[in-house]
Every structure is written in C-alpha cells, then in structure tokens.
Amino acid sequence: MKYARIFVRSFFKWLLIAGVVGVISGGVGTLFRLSVENANVLRQANTWLIFLLPLGGLLIVGCYQLCGIKSPIGTDRVIGSVRAEEEVPVILGPLIFVSTVITHLLGGSAGREGAALQLGGSIGTHVGKLFRLDEKDMSLIVLSGMSGVFAALFGTPLTSVFFALEVISVGVIYYSGLVPCLVSALVAYSISGYFGFDLEIEKVLAVPDFGLFPVLRVAVLGVCCAVLSILYIFTMDRVDDIFEKFFKNPYLRILTGGIVIVGLSMLFPSGHYNGSGMGVIFQALDGEADWWAFLVKILFTAVTLGAGFKGGEIVPTFFIGSTMGCFVGGLLGLDPGFAAAIGLIATFCAVVNSPVASILLGIELFGAQGLIFFGIACSISYMLSGYYGLYGSQKIMYSKTKAKYININAK
Amino acid sequence: MKYARIFVRSFFKWLLIAGVVGVISGGVGTLFRLSVENANVLRQANTWLIFLLPLGGLLIVGCYQLCGIKSPIGTDRVIGSVRAEEEVPVILGPLIFVSTVITHLLGGSAGREGAALQLGGSIGTHVGKLFRLDEKDMSLIVLSGMSGVFAALFGTPLTSVFFALEVISVGVIYYSGLVPCLVSALVAYSISGYFGFDLEIEKVLAVPDFGLFPVLRVAVLGVCCAVLSILYIFTMDRVDDIFEKFFKNPYLRILTGGIVIVGLSMLFPSGHYNGSGMGVIFQALDGEADWWAFLVKILFTAVTLGAGFKGGEIVPTFFIGSTMGCFVGGLLGLDPGFAAAIGLIATFCAVVNSPVASILLGIELFGAQGLIFFGIACSISYMLSGYYGLYGSQKIMYSKTKAKYININAK
Structure with a gap:
C-alpha cells in the first residue's frame, strides 16, 4: 500500500507539473512556429531580404554577447542538463527564439528543432525551479519541456515523447519520463493544433506490397540514408572547424x-535552399526533386550554422533525406514519393540515433501502412550510421554491433 | 575506414546468421502455431477431451522429468540467458512445444508466447553455437530467435522485434539487436504468413476524435488496466505458492x-475459458463481453500454469485485457470494441513493462488511427503497474517515478 501511494502521488504530481510545462511550451512553441512560418513567407515575398543576412548575423552575435553567453552552447547544453551535468540558462530561451526567426527571415538555411529543444529545456528548468524539484526530477521536467515544444512544432505528439526519452542516451530510454513527457506533449499539441500544422501530410503513400524485392530496395535506400547522414554531419563539423580556425x-x-550565403543564394536563385525549405520537402513527397538538391542543402546549412546563425538541423535533415530518397528511390524502382518518405525518416534516424522516435515519426506523418518498411530503413540507417550524431553531447551507451556497454559521446 | 569495415562486416554477419535463425524459427513457429490452433479446434469439437487433462498433466511432468529438467524453469531462464546468466538447454524447445500443445488440446487455459520465447531462445542458442559466436553475440542471437518465433506466432513483426529488445531489462533497449531481430522476424513472418494469421484483425476501430473527454476516459481505462495487471500477476503468484506449498x-x-480445471470447466461449460480463448477476444473487440469473464479467466489461467501445465501468459493477458476493457469502456462511455483494443494493449504493456512494443502492437493489430490513445493508455498502465511483471527474471533498471537507476527484479 505504501508503494501504491508513492506511485499515485507521483502520477498526480507529474500530471500537474507537466501540465503547466505543457501549457507554457505549447504557447511558446506555437508562437515560435508561427513566427518562423511567417518569417519564411515574408522572405519569399521579399527576396531582397537575403542581402540583410550578414547584418542580421551581427545582430545575433551582439545579442548573445550582451547576455554574456559565449557562442558554442546550445542544444548540447540542454542534453547535458538532462544528465545533470550542466544547467540551461533561462535567457537561452528568448535568445534562440529571436535569432532563429532572424535566421529564417533573412534566408539562412536552418531548421527550428534546435531552438525548440532549447526553448523547451529552458521552460522546463524554469518551471522545475518554481516547483522546487530535486535534481532527478529536474531531468524529467527538462525532457517534458523538450517534448512539449517539439510536439507544438511538428504536430507529432508521440514522436516528440519518444524523441525526448530516447535522444539523450542512446540505448537507454528514460521511461520514468513517459507520463510527464506525454502530458506536456498532449497539452502543447492541443494548443498548437488550434492554429493548424504545416507538416500535416494528407497524402497517402504508395506503399509497395511486402515482398523480397521491395524489402531489398528499401534496405538499399536505408544504407544510402546512413551514408548521407555521415556526409551531412561530417560536412557540418568540417565547416564548423574551418570557420572557427580562420x-x-x-x-x-x-x-x-x-x-557566403548571399553569394550562394545568387548562384541558386530559386530560394529553395534558404530558410526551412518546407516546400521542397512537400515536392519530394509528391515525387519530384532535383538530384543535386541534397548536396546544395548540406552546403547551405553547414555554412549557416557553422557561421553562428541559429536554428536546428532536423528540418534540413528532412530536406536532404526526402530529396535524396526521392531521387535514389526512383532509380531503385520505388515510387519516388514513398521513397522520399523513407529517406526522410531513415535519415532522421541516422542523425539522431533514435529508432523508436523515427518509426513513430513515420507513422504520425504517413500512417501505419508503411510500418514494416519504416522499420527496415530505420534499423539499417541506425546501425550503419555508426557513432556519428548531430548532438556531440549525446551519449551512445551501447555498441551498435555488440551487446556491449561503451558509453561514448556521439561524433 | 577501419570503423566502416567493422560495421559493414557486422551487418552482413547478422544478415546471414539471423537469416538462418529466421528460417528455423519461422518454420518451427509456424508448425507450433498451427499445432496449437488445431489443438484448440479439435478440443472444441470434442468436449470430452477435457476429462483427459489430469492425465495429460502427468504426461507433461513425466516428459520433463525424463529429460532431467526440473519443473520451474521456463521463460525466465531464456531471459536470464540473454544477460548471459544462464544457458537455454536445447531440449527445452521440443519439451515446451509438446507440453503446450497437450495443454491446449485438453483444455488448460494458457497462451503460447511463453513457449514461443523458449522455442526461440533454444533455436537462437543452437544456431549461435553452430556459428561459434562469443558471449556478447550469443545474447543477440537469443533475442533474434525470440523475435522470430514471436513474429511467426502473432504476425506482428515490429512488435516482436521491440518486445525482444525491450523486455529483458526495462529502461534499456538492446539496439545492437535491432538488425538481427528484424531480419529474423521478417523472415519468420514471411514463412508464417503463407499460412495466414489468426490474429489478423480486419476490423476498423471506432476511434473517438482527440479531445479532453476521450483522453480522460482512455486514461481511466489505462488506470484500470494497471490494477488488472497487478491483480492478475498477484493471483498467479499466490496460486503458484499454494500449489507448491501443498x-x-x-x-x-x-x-x-x-x-480443478475439469471441475471449473463443469461450472463454466461454455468452453470460453479453456485453451487460448481467441474467440472471446474477437467478440470483445466486436464490443461484446461478460463483465465477469476476466475474473474467471484469471482463475483458470492461474490454476493451469500454477499446477505445471505449459503455455504462456500473453494470450490470457489479451483475453482479460480486452474483456475488461470492453466492459469498463462501455461504462465509461467509450465504444466497447475500441475500449477492448485499448484494454488489450495497455494490459499487455502493464504485465511485460514494454511500452514501445505495446504501442507498436496496437498499430500492427489495429492501425495508426488510435495511436495517441494507445500511447496514453500504455504510458499510464506502465507507470501505475509498479514493479510487477510476468517474468521474475526481468530486470527493472530504472525507477518508474524518478530518473534513477534501481536495477531490481520484477515482482
């Protein structure tokens, strides 16, 4: 009976606290999402805005310096804070919000989930302090914040829950955060849902029947996603190093x-590679993509983020995964739209090392019909992407090839 | 480059070895499934078979004694073997096969996944020795065997993969087993698929629209599933103890x-509580169930397994979860068929402590439309079922209420 009381108390405690986090992260996440969306719309209507990008950059660095935050902290700090290694400064929230909107408005190539995780982490930290949570509970409330803003942003509540639980330490799932994260994600999702989701994909995928050849084709595509993820992360790291060195x-x-981005935008005047590039993702899912699109996007994103602009790496991952999938899948004899979907989720899986979240992402975006193929592509891209990962502070707890504890940081 | 070679070699190694495990476990699993199915059909056509149950029991114990295996090992031993604590004797395979079929044929109340896990573990061990795998790889090949036979039995490949990865140590996912388990599960699933699946549910659930009241109703149902799971496990343990003591x-x-089972079958002559009881599960999913059905089924199952008959606890879990869900869900104002589905997966989640596998089970059986509700019910039943679990050798690595390492055995 004593045990029962502990569980029931803990349940209601999380219902309350995670509910509060959900309301805040839902509100902030929605505001953030709409700001970024409108920034993209504005930029597309006013192509001259790109010329202000270098000035916008100065503004971003100025803000960070003013708040006394040195440049290279960000999502990694949030991940570290879950393991109680570091703390998320509350000022990080507003800072990342404004700088991501500036980056999108002026045509930098970036995502937004980096910002989402930082906003969420900062909200979680704040609320946790308010409720005087202890250190162990602080990790869970930071996770709740992350999953709340993620859900508000992408409209995929279960994906955001398992992403938060899975991404911190690969091989370990923070199940104790299941209820807190779910509560926060559902509340945030409901709030954000009132304003519609831009990732809402109504399209039914042309999923092939289960059989040897479709399985082999999807498996080969999974291998390509693993290679692509390594290329992407490797390029980002190199460009980062070069910027820092020079x-x-x-x-x-x-x-x-x-x-440099202004120059590149002159070379590729379509505007496809500036901002989030959602339009290109939708086109790829409809079965159309330039074969070189993913290479150009990697370049744009690596320069944008390496130079110090803000945003995230996940929407660019969706971009490069879906366009590559669309092109390579077509060559392999798969329906290009279906292959784009596979490319999107399997490349996501490879860069964040989170197979459960990736499979759920596939289901929440495209329905369950392709489930087996999602599983195949994600398993393979997970294994073959090695220990590369977007987040250097992500811990890989278990080897990918043996049942062995290794506990290393992602490269 | 050296790293790349390790990953690629490991990938092809597992493709080969897990493929072999998949073929064997698919074949054996299919044979086992068809045997159990036919045993149930035969029994239903020949109701007098129940009177042979006590004799059948003697036969089962005789076989085990003859092979020198003392009574109380089984699925727990398989789970232990993944952590390299024990080894699965190869003879366990044929023994559990025959005794489960006898149990079903003569009207004991049991499932079959216990047998499946033991068969799979035994196949994995055998193949692993053949390929001279080292200790770490042996764990993965045992997992592959488990997921292979599970997939052949239930026709749910992704569920079986994540069940195997998740069930051993709650809080840790054996991702290194992802590719081996998936390969084995897909091969076994393909083989078994030729013969049709009895759990194939074509019915579309009446999923309510997302909103506060449906969420609350499903949440309450999740709480009921947690309580039910504790009642079920508690009863099984007590009956076990009583049998052993007297x-x-x-x-x-x-x-x-x-x-005792013969006597109980006289009291409940419908035959609903003998064997696997699949018919009752389907009825519940169609929205019809007696309110007391789950209580009677718990009694039948506890006596059957406590006395030493063989089988598993999962199909009985489906039975009690779906009938309870159907009844309670109706009271709560949910569609009874939908509530039965929720009851089935959330009770499963509570007894095996595997939320990912449970959510995937929901998707593979009922499609993605109810995904959010599956997530809600499973999260709650997972948390509130405490540290009870079907498998005493299952390790709960992390607390369910705090981000804390605890490493205890399931109760």
Whole structure:
C-alpha cells in the first residue's frame, strides 16, 4: 500500500507539473512556429531580404554577447542538463527564439528543432525551479519541456515523447519520463493544433506490397540514408572547424558566413535552399526533386550554422533525406514519393540515433501502412550510421554491433 | 575506414546468421502455431477431451522429468540467458512445444508466447553455437530467435522485434539487436504468413476524435488496466505458492490442478475459458463481453500454469485485457470494441513493462488511427503497474517515478 501511494502521488504530481510545462511550451512553441512560418513567407515575398543576412548575423552575435553567453552552447547544453551535468540558462530561451526567426527571415538555411529543444529545456528548468524539484526530477521536467515544444512544432505528439526519452542516451530510454513527457506533449499539441500544422501530410503513400524485392530496395535506400547522414554531419563539423580556425572573432565569422550565403543564394536563385525549405520537402513527397538538391542543402546549412546563425538541423535533415530518397528511390524502382518518405525518416534516424522516435515519426506523418518498411530503413540507417550524431553531447551507451556497454559521446 | 569495415562486416554477419535463425524459427513457429490452433479446434469439437487433462498433466511432468529438467524453469531462464546468466538447454524447445500443445488440446487455459520465447531462445542458442559466436553475440542471437518465433506466432513483426529488445531489462533497449531481430522476424513472418494469421484483425476501430473527454476516459481505462495487471500477476503468484506449498510432488500437483480445471470447466461449460480463448477476444473487440469473464479467466489461467501445465501468459493477458476493457469502456462511455483494443494493449504493456512494443502492437493489430490513445493508455498502465511483471527474471533498471537507476527484479 505504501508503494501504491508513492506511485499515485507521483502520477498526480507529474500530471500537474507537466501540465503547466505543457501549457507554457505549447504557447511558446506555437508562437515560435508561427513566427518562423511567417518569417519564411515574408522572405519569399521579399527576396531582397537575403542581402540583410550578414547584418542580421551581427545582430545575433551582439545579442548573445550582451547576455554574456559565449557562442558554442546550445542544444548540447540542454542534453547535458538532462544528465545533470550542466544547467540551461533561462535567457537561452528568448535568445534562440529571436535569432532563429532572424535566421529564417533573412534566408539562412536552418531548421527550428534546435531552438525548440532549447526553448523547451529552458521552460522546463524554469518551471522545475518554481516547483522546487530535486535534481532527478529536474531531468524529467527538462525532457517534458523538450517534448512539449517539439510536439507544438511538428504536430507529432508521440514522436516528440519518444524523441525526448530516447535522444539523450542512446540505448537507454528514460521511461520514468513517459507520463510527464506525454502530458506536456498532449497539452502543447492541443494548443498548437488550434492554429493548424504545416507538416500535416494528407497524402497517402504508395506503399509497395511486402515482398523480397521491395524489402531489398528499401534496405538499399536505408544504407544510402546512413551514408548521407555521415556526409551531412561530417560536412557540418568540417565547416564548423574551418570557420572557427580562420575567424576567431564571432562577429567576423558570422559576417563572412552571411556573405557566403548571399553569394550562394545568387548562384541558386530559386530560394529553395534558404530558410526551412518546407516546400521542397512537400515536392519530394509528391515525387519530384532535383538530384543535386541534397548536396546544395548540406552546403547551405553547414555554412549557416557553422557561421553562428541559429536554428536546428532536423528540418534540413528532412530536406536532404526526402530529396535524396526521392531521387535514389526512383532509380531503385520505388515510387519516388514513398521513397522520399523513407529517406526522410531513415535519415532522421541516422542523425539522431533514435529508432523508436523515427518509426513513430513515420507513422504520425504517413500512417501505419508503411510500418514494416519504416522499420527496415530505420534499423539499417541506425546501425550503419555508426557513432556519428548531430548532438556531440549525446551519449551512445551501447555498441551498435555488440551487446556491449561503451558509453561514448556521439561524433 | 577501419570503423566502416567493422560495421559493414557486422551487418552482413547478422544478415546471414539471423537469416538462418529466421528460417528455423519461422518454420518451427509456424508448425507450433498451427499445432496449437488445431489443438484448440479439435478440443472444441470434442468436449470430452477435457476429462483427459489430469492425465495429460502427468504426461507433461513425466516428459520433463525424463529429460532431467526440473519443473520451474521456463521463460525466465531464456531471459536470464540473454544477460548471459544462464544457458537455454536445447531440449527445452521440443519439451515446451509438446507440453503446450497437450495443454491446449485438453483444455488448460494458457497462451503460447511463453513457449514461443523458449522455442526461440533454444533455436537462437543452437544456431549461435553452430556459428561459434562469443558471449556478447550469443545474447543477440537469443533475442533474434525470440523475435522470430514471436513474429511467426502473432504476425506482428515490429512488435516482436521491440518486445525482444525491450523486455529483458526495462529502461534499456538492446539496439545492437535491432538488425538481427528484424531480419529474423521478417523472415519468420514471411514463412508464417503463407499460412495466414489468426490474429489478423480486419476490423476498423471506432476511434473517438482527440479531445479532453476521450483522453480522460482512455486514461481511466489505462488506470484500470494497471490494477488488472497487478491483480492478475498477484493471483498467479499466490496460486503458484499454494500449489507448491501443498503439493511438493509435481505429479500430484499437476494431477490436482488438472482435476480443478475439469471441475471449473463443469461450472463454466461454455468452453470460453479453456485453451487460448481467441474467440472471446474477437467478440470483445466486436464490443461484446461478460463483465465477469476476466475474473474467471484469471482463475483458470492461474490454476493451469500454477499446477505445471505449459503455455504462456500473453494470450490470457489479451483475453482479460480486452474483456475488461470492453466492459469498463462501455461504462465509461467509450465504444466497447475500441475500449477492448485499448484494454488489450495497455494490459499487455502493464504485465511485460514494454511500452514501445505495446504501442507498436496496437498499430500492427489495429492501425495508426488510435495511436495517441494507445500511447496514453500504455504510458499510464506502465507507470501505475509498479514493479510487477510476468517474468521474475526481468530486470527493472530504472525507477518508474524518478530518473534513477534501481536495477531490481520484477515482482
């Protein structure tokens, strides 16, 4: 009976606290989502805005410096905070919000989930302190914040729950965060849902029947996603290093990066590679994509983020995964739209090392019909992407090839 | 490059070895499934078979004694073997096969997945030795065998993969087994699929629209599933203890148990509670169930398994979960068929402590439309079922209420 009381008390405690986190992260997440969306719309209507990108960069660095936050912290700090290694400064929230909107408005190539995780982490930390939670509970409330903002952003509540539980330490799932994260995600999802979701995909995939050849084709595509993920992460790291090596001064660094992006945008005037690039993702899911699109997007994103602009890496991952999938899948004899969906989720899986979240993402975006193929592509891309990962502070607890405890950081 | 070679070699190694395991476990699993199915059909056509149950019990104990295997090992031993604590004797395979078929043929109340896991574990061990795998790889090949036979039995490949990865140590997912388990499960699923699946549910659930009241109703149902799971496990343990205390001799124990089941079958002559009871599960999913059905089924199952008959606890879990869900859900104002589905997966989740596998089970059986509700019910039943679990050798690595490492055995 004593045990029962502990569980019931804990249940209601989380219902309350995670509910509060859900309301805040839902509100903030919705506001953030709409801001980024409108920034993209505005930019597409006013193509000259791209020329302000270098100036916008200076503004971003200025804000960070003003708040006393040195440049290279971000999502990694949030992940670290779940393991109680670091704390998320509350100011990180507003900072990342404004700088991501600036980046999207002026045509940098970036996502938004990096911002989402940081916003969520910052909200969780704040609420947790308010309720005087202890250290162990603080991790869970940070996770709740992350999954709340993620759900508000992408409209995929279960994916956001398992993403938060899974991404911190690969091989370990923080099940104790299941109820807190779910409560926060559902509340945030409901709030955000009132304003409609831009990732809502009504399209029914042309899923092939289960059989040897479709399985082999999807498996090969999974291998391509693993290779693509390594190329993406490797390029980002290299460009990062180059910027850091040649431009010690963060103002100079972001100014140069901004100018490079302006130059690249002259070369590729379609505007496809600026901002989030949602339009291109939808086109790929409809079965149309340029074969080189993913290479150009990697370049744009690596320069944007390496130079110090803000945002995230997940929507660019969706972009490169879906366009590559669309092109390669077509060559393999798969329906290009279906292959784009596979490419999207399997590349996501490879860069965040979170198979459960990735499979759920596939289901929440495209329905259950392709479930087996989602599982195949994600399992393979997970295994073959090795220990590369978007988040350097992500711990890989277990080897990918043996049942062995390794506990290393993602590369 | 060296790293790349390790991953690629490991990938092809598992493709080969897990493929072999998949073929064998698919073949054996199919044979086993058809045998159990036909045993149930035969029994239903020949109701007098129930009177042979006590004799059948003697036969089962005789076989085990003859092979030198003392009574109380089984699925727990398989789970232990994944953690390299024990080894699965190969003879366990044929033994559990025959005794489960006898149990079903003569009207004991049991499932079959216990047998499936033991068959799979035994196949995995055998193949692993053949390929001279080292200790770490042996765990993965045992998991592959488990997921292979499970997939052949239930026709739910992804569920079986994540069940195997998740069930051993709650809080840790053996991701390194992802590709091996998936390969084995897909091969076994394909083989078994040729013969049709009896759990194939074509029915579309009447899923309510997302909103506060449906969420609350499903949440309450999730709480009921948690309570039900504790009642079920508690009863099984008590009946087990009583049998063991009063009947030291295993022959006498199973004889008595058999006679009790014969008596109970006279009391409940519908035959609903003998064997697997699939018909009742389907009826519940169609929205019809007696309110007391789950109580009677718990009694039948506890006596059957406590006395020493063989089978599993999962199909009885489906039975009690779906009938309880159908009844309680109706009271709560949910569609009874939908509520039965929720009851089935959330009770499963509570007894095996595997939320990912349970959510996937919901999707593979009923499609993705109810996904959010599956997530809600499973999260709640997972948390509130406490540290009870069907498998005493299952390790609960992390607390359910805090982000804390605890490493205890399931009760």
